[in-house]
Amino acid sequence: MRRLQIPFVRLPGIWFGHHLQGALSSLGRLRGTPLPTLMTVLVIGIALALPGALYVLTRNLERLGEGWEQTAAISLFLKAEVSATKAEALARRLAGRQDLESVTLISPDQALDELRAETGFAEAVEQLETNPLPYVLALRPAQSLGDAASLEGLREVLTALPETDLVRMDTLWVRRFQGVVLLGERAAQVLASILALGVLLVIGNTIRLEIENRRQEIVIMETVGATHAFIRRPFIWLGVWYGLLGGLIAWSLVSLARFFMQGPVSRLAALYQADFLLVGLGPLALAVLLGGSLVLGLAGSWIAVSRHLAAIEPG
Amino acid sequence: MIRFDQVSKRYAESGEVLCNLSLEIAAGEMVFLTGHSGAGKSTLLKLIGCLERPSRGQLMVDGRNVGRLPRRKIPFHRRQVGMIFQDHRLLTDRSVFDNVALPLVVAGLGHQEIARRVRAALNQVGLLKKEKSHPLALSGGEQQRVGIARAIVARPPLLLADEPTGNLDPELSREIMALFARFNKVGVTLLIASHNLDLIASLPYRTLTLDKGRLVADSHAYKNPEANPG
Numbered sequence: 012m013r014r015l016q017i018p019f020v021r022l023p024g025i026w027f028g029h030h031l032q033g034a035l036s037s038l039g040r041l042r043g044t045p046l047p048t049l050m051t052v053l054v055i056g057i058a059l060a061l062p063g064a065l066y067v068l069t070r071n072l073e074r075l076g077e078g079w080e081q082t083a084a085i086s087l088f089l090k091a092e093v094s095a096t097k098a099e100a101l102a103r104r105l106a107g108r109q110d111l112e113s114v115t116l117i118s119p120d121q122a123l124d125e126l127r128a129e130t131g132f133a134e135a136v137e138q139l140e141t142n143p144l145p146y147v148l149a150l151r152p153a154q155s156l157g158d159a160a161s162l163e164g165l166r167e168v169l170t171a172l173p174e175t176d177l178v179r180m181d182t183l184w185v186r187r188f189q190g191v192v193l194l195g196e197r198a199a200q201v202l203a204s205i206l207a208l209g210v211l212l213v214i215g216n217t218i219r220l221e222i223e224n225r226r227q228e229i230v231i232m233e234t235v236g237a238t239h240a241f242i243r244r245p246f247i248w249l250g251v252w253y254g255l256l257g258g259l260i261a262w263s264l265v266s267l268a269r270f271f272m273q274g275p276v277s278r279l280a281a282l283y284q285a286d287f288l289l290v291g292l293g294p295l296a297l298a299v300l301l302g303g304s305l306v307l308g309l310a311g312s313w314i315a316v317s318r319h320l321a322a323i324e325p326g
Numbered sequence: 327m328i329r330f331d332q333v334s335k336r337y338a339e340s341g342e343v344l345c346n347l348s349l350e351i352a353a354g355e356m357v358f359l360t361g362h363s364g365a366g367k368s369t370l371l372k373l374i375g376c377l378e379r380p381s382r383g384q385l386m387v388d389g390r391n392v393g394r395l396p397r398r399k400i401p402f403h404r405r406q407v408g409m410i411f412q413d414h415r416l417l418t419d420r421s422v423f424d425n426v427a428l429p430l431v432v433a434g435l436g437h438q439e440i441a442r443r444v445r446a447a448l449n450q451v452g453l454l455k456k457e458k459s460h461p462l463a464l465s466g467g468e469q470q471r472v473g474i475a476r477a478i479v480a481r482p483p484l485l486l487a488d489e490p491t492g493n494l495d496p497e498l499s500r501e502i503m504a505l506f507a508r509f510n511k512v513g514v515t516l517l518i519a520s521h522n523l524d525l526i527a528s529l530p531y532r533t534l535t536l537d538k539g540r541l542v543a544d545s546h547a548y549k550n551p552e553a554n555p556g
Contacts (some may be wrong), residue, residue, distance in 0.1 A: 019461065028434065029434060061378055118518070125451070187408065196520070227415075227417075228417055230415075230416060231415050231416075232428065232432060233401075233404075234375070234377065234404065234409055234428040235400045235409075235428050235480075236402065236403075236404035236405035236417065236429060236432055236433065236480075237401060237432040238401040238432075239398075239401075241401075241432055324377075325377045
């Protein structure tokens with residue numbers, strides 16, 4: 012009788028073929044049990060969608076904050092009687108201060124032009140006979156001036172200047188806002204870590220049950236000479252599919268949420284005469300989401316397989 | 327082909343199942359293994375197929391030291407040993423064809439080669455027309471023949487059968503034995519565990535008798551029929 016021998020050169024093809032076979036048969040197995048598969052994939056998807064949504068939220072808040080940061084500064088309104096020369100002298104004096112990054116002098120004419128450019132104000136400006144606007148100094152505090160107390164100190168100094176009419180300070184609340192965004196980002200990371208652990212357990216447990224269900228089949232395969240790698244393969248692929256499908260569900264959920272939020276956000280933005288388009292996950296975050304879910308699926312099934320498959324021996 | 331050298335097998339639960347067993351089976355022999363249930367027949371077969379490892383002693387199968395075989399080499403040893411079970415051990419959710427193909431799929435053969443060999447094996451056991459059936463739709467005798475086809479499909483030089491006729495009537499049992507005799511004629515070594523003493527006595531093959539894990543009789547009937555005490 013001729014023995015079963017496989018030429019060595021065919022081995023890589025066999026390896027690839029086995030993987031393709033494992034991948035397809037696992038997918039076929041999932042399609043064979045659509046409802047349980049959907050449940051598992053939905054659980055994974057929802058778990059991954061939560062940190063994804065939080066990430067998208069902070070990303071949009073960040074964008075909102077960026078717009079404000081440009082204007083986030085101290086506006087120093089000078090008294091109406093302060094002349095151009097005096098205003099320029101004060102600007103030069105303030106520019107020498109360590110705690111100020113930049114000082115920009117805005118003349119009444121410039122300010123009026125800006126106001127005219129702003130939507131809805133053009134008509135009102137035309138009604139004016141004389142320019143009622145004073146000289147304004149736009150100040151940007153140094154980055155080192157981070158805490159509220161030193162900003163408050165700066166405000167007191169500026170208020171005490173004889174030329175000062177009013178000091179308006181946007182910096183503090185913008186910084187607070189940025190702090191909130193940072194908190195949101197961190198929360199997304201923490202939530203992602205916890206839920207990733209959950210997803211790992213869900214996939215691991217699903218694979219463990221699958222191994223239990225197919226115990227008989229595994230024993231028979233081992234008896235006829237299947238290697239551990241051969242038996243492991245379809246289960247590993249099962250985990251990969253669960254992860255990947257869960258990731259896709261998460262992405263759909265986040266996209267769906269964004270779609271539903273865009274309407275109200277646009278309406279709200281319109282009330283502020285602005286235009287704000289919500290951004291989604293973006294290609295990088297999507298890659299991280301899908302890659303992460305794939306790795307979670309792989310890791311979950313790997314843990315389940317190495318723990319439970321080794322325990323099954325023919326006999 | 328098979329050589330037991332003072333082999334013992336001890337289980338934590340049931341104690342020593344095989345003790346100090348020494349025996350030799352040459353390539354091309356067809357040998358019956360008999361004895362009461364619990365005498366250690368199944369354990370002996372499992373040791374040869376490397377489903378279990380000996381606790382003591384040396385067991386050589388086809389030149390391989392089975393007791394010392396590294397784990398990663400065990401599957402390749404099992405591919406050289408066809409095993410047939412009383413309960414058939416078929417996958418009930420797959421067709422007859424897929425069941426028989428399993429050893430070849432596991433070994434990574436191509437589709438065409440698999441189809442060719444599976445049909446050849448099914449033809450040998452007379453089930454060529456049933457390749458699309460599911461095992462549960464077959465009779466007990468047919469299911470056993472599917473199990474036999476699966477055992478021979480990879481053309482192993484050694485076949486082990488554990489009570490292959492245990493659930494079959496005498497007529498079907500005889501057919502199965504005739505099938506085994508045909509394999510033996512083309513050079514396959516067979517070791518068949520059975521407690522069907524009438525059937526064994528009616529056939530001219532060497533018979534080993536186990537009792538409480540010890541070899542108590544070896545007829546050597548095949549080699550020199552005069553020495554047969556029966």
